[in-house]
Amino acid sequence: MRRLISLLLLLIVALGIFLCFSGASFGAEGASRAGKLTEDKVNFGRRYASRGLEENKAGNIVASVVVNYRGFDTLGEVTVLFIAAVGLAAILHARREEATPSKAEPASLIVFTGCRFLFPLILLLGAYIFIHGHLTPGGGFQGGAVVASGFLLIYLGCRGRGLRSAGVAVAESLSGLAFLAVALVGLAVGGSFLLNFLPKGSAFALFSGGVIPLIYVAIGFKVGSELGGIIDNLSGEAR
């Protein structure tokens, strides 16, 4: 009964959605859209794409948008991430104290050694991704996620090993503070929050883009440590 009603309602919603989008086909620049696409003031995406390179000297426009143009959003997003991690730790805290040591068997030697071998490589990959965030696809979030998946590998493959909570907390706090500090220096130097105050350098070089790599590195650390902390909390290993 419930299923039927749900299906019926979803059918109506689907019909509505279909009728909404039947006019706008995928990827097309319709007459109205094309007219506006060229105006910078109307279409921010167009503006960022056309001026991003000369303004920030960062090849990756998405990185420019995330860190510089919409940097405030990113700050809020990192805050949400932080709050979620803290909330998760608080929710699972009570359970943690009474948790019994995991009875799972240790992984085989091959897995163990493989994981230990792969772990630094994965960290290196993650670091590469967030350091080159302004040049190539990738950045702090992706790099952080890769770093966190490295920790995940350790959790899965090498039982009993993992992050130290204190270390995670320090890394997370420091990276968050670094983000804020860079943003505040911009406020102090040029009068606006998250100002790209460093010399931009020349485009396509590693040291280019002003503060974008710095902030992306900070975000990378923060996301990596937070997601790692989330994994640490959820995996329920009593240590």
Next chain:
Amino acid sequence: MIVFQTFLVLVMIVAALAAARFGDLLDAVIACALVSLMASIIFYFLQAPDVAMAEASIGAGLTTAIFIFAINRSIRYEENEKTD
């Protein structure tokens, strides 16, 4: 190319249906990961490599792991679903 993308989308939809259907939560989570993976490839085709990377590492990797941890700490099988 559009044919390939259509294929990806169809696989994604089938995987999503499977994720909805499976009573074994672990299977559902794996199907979910498949959805994310397909979404990631579609992102790549939509000229969004950043998003594709994020979706691949987070959606397909970390999310699955988190789900598995959670299932590990609760129950694996869905209860009998009596429609009410």
Next chain:
Amino acid sequence: MSPQAILITAFAGAGLVFLAGKVHSHLRDFLAVLSSLALVGLIAWSHGQYGPDNEIVYVPDFLGMELALRLNPLAWFFAIYIAIINAASVVFSLSYMKGKEKLGFYYSMMLLVNAGMLGIVLSGDFLSFYIFWEIMSWSTYLLISYRRGPALHAGMKYIIMSLVGSCAMLVGILSLYAQFGTLQIAELGEAIAGSSSGYVLFILMAMGIAFGVKFAILPLHTWMPDAHSEAVSPFSAVLSGVLVRMGMYGFLLVMYSIVGLKTILNLGAGFFNFHYILSWLGAITIVIPTFIALLQNDAKKLLAWHGIGQGGYMILGMAFGTSLGVAGGIFHTINHGSYIALLFLVVGAVEYRTGGVRDLNRLGGLIQRMPVAFFGCLVGIMGLIGMPLTNGFVSKWFIYKTLITEGHPFLAFMAFVGTWGTILSVYKLLHNMFLGQLPEKYKEVRKAPISMQIPILFFCFVIFLFGVLPGIPLRAIQGIQDTMGFAPLQLTMWGLASGAGALNMLNICFAIVIAFAVVLLLMRLGAKPRRVPQEDSYAAGSSVPAGKYHHSVEFYNPLYQMISPYLKDRVDQFYYWAADKAQGVFELTRRIYTGYAGTYVLYIISFLALLIFLQLAWEIW
């Protein structure tokens, strides 16, 4: 003395007493008594200082309205009445409340109720009237629920009914403002004169619900017995003595000060005119509660039902709009205040000495233990019945005479019936508390402390004073009636000088004194009475243990069995039934919250689907 000074004293007293309660208990008691007596003094001093000098705008612009205070004969009369009864019960509280907890709160609430009532009578516009009305209502709620436990339930009942009334009053006030653009009572009186009778009736109804709830007119009375049986006795005196009579003040204000005498009398047509309906409501309010009072075994509930019943006399007197009747109504208001307060204080004193016993079946024979309380009770019930020499006699005389001269024998008959019921039930009160055999456990009861005796004796004095010299209050009442445009009564110090039904209390007083002397003489001449010990009675050949022998248990049992089927408080039952049903309906709405996340999402999706569906349907049509 300006009304502002009076109100500042009243509110500052309430605040200071609360603060003093944190410092020292004696300081608190002293301040409470001082401020309540100071109020009496201030108000008494301001007697006669009416007119534009004492119309004060204390907030010049509140949402585009002026908040004003004013002093006129009506306000002064009610203010002094409020202040005196409140002061008496504060004095009474000194020993009654000794040792109870949260006394600072109690005293400051007593003074706040007082201040709220003074604010009501002194306010010169309806907005401040409403504000003070709410202050009074809420502080009353706090006082009723002061003792916690079941008192919370009684307080809740009170405040819910009171809020319904307040809402109705607010509707009336807002309508007045929308209609005339002013809430000044003086200006409203002129403005409303030209409006249609239907509108006037609407205003009277809206205000009448608020005042009726406070006044405990019959269908709106159900909060009162519960509130009384749960409130502490000194506050019961205030509650029944003055607070309930704020409804009377409101009726007088709206009916005669604002709407005006002529309009009121022409309201409605034929049998369904306004004062017919009001007077029949009054008559029913007399008869039914008085007989319900007969069945009560809780002394305070008994008095509470009388408090409701006596309100009917006031309504009866006031409803007809003749000078005699309105004078009787107003006079009866203060008389009722004096003797019902007295009776509540007496019950409080008995309760205080016997350790909280109010059950009439468990008391008795306290006359020798508490003579002052007995005297107070006797005088109080004499007033309540309306015996000559007491003030109740004079006001009831006025009311009966109004009913008869206006040609309403049925109403007069109902009022008489009410008086009979009163006699029966208050005799039960007197007998079961003070006469009959003294139960063993009360052998050691001492008489009431001096701070209880003073208010009791004061009220006795007032009852006799106004009974013998009714001219004192009646002259003040005449001042009120002058402002409302009634024809003046021909008053003397002793009563009424006019032709038919002239009343001269001095003559009556002499007659009674002579009759009393004759009776006393006859009793002296006859056989000397003999005190009968409790065990000295015939009990089928065997002696009865002293504790088992008690006359006052189930005093009116045969009568009770006869009339109780007719006297269930069906109104109360109806309210409870309605509340029950309403709760059922609200329970149904709780079914929406199933606690199942899917259902909540279902609601959202349903709404979305509905919107889409409507949009699609719209396009098709």
Next chain:
Amino acid sequence: MSFLSSYIHYIGCFSLILIGLYVVLVKPNLIKVIIGINLMGTGVNLFLVTVGYIHAGTAPIFSEAAQQPEGMVDPVPQALVLTAIVIGVAVLALALSLAIRVYDHYGTLDLRKIKALRW
């Protein structure tokens, strides 16, 4: 074929959203509900990126200075989705931790059996 090329991405993302909604509506299991929310999230992300796409566009990444910005797809939805994915996983983890606590406390994940949720 033109229909496919025009709509297949929209079909994909709205299918995901609707399937996710269906799961949330019908399934009583808490983890299943979270899976449904995850599917919906993926669908919405896909939708946003799809909207930003233009025909024959290039990724919004300059690899050489001479590259023209005209053909680039909209970078703003991509940045948005990037953050949305990360927030999504954090919120997901929070929801799952709540689910774990619910399971600890009630011994079941069946929402119909958890009476305390009823108001």
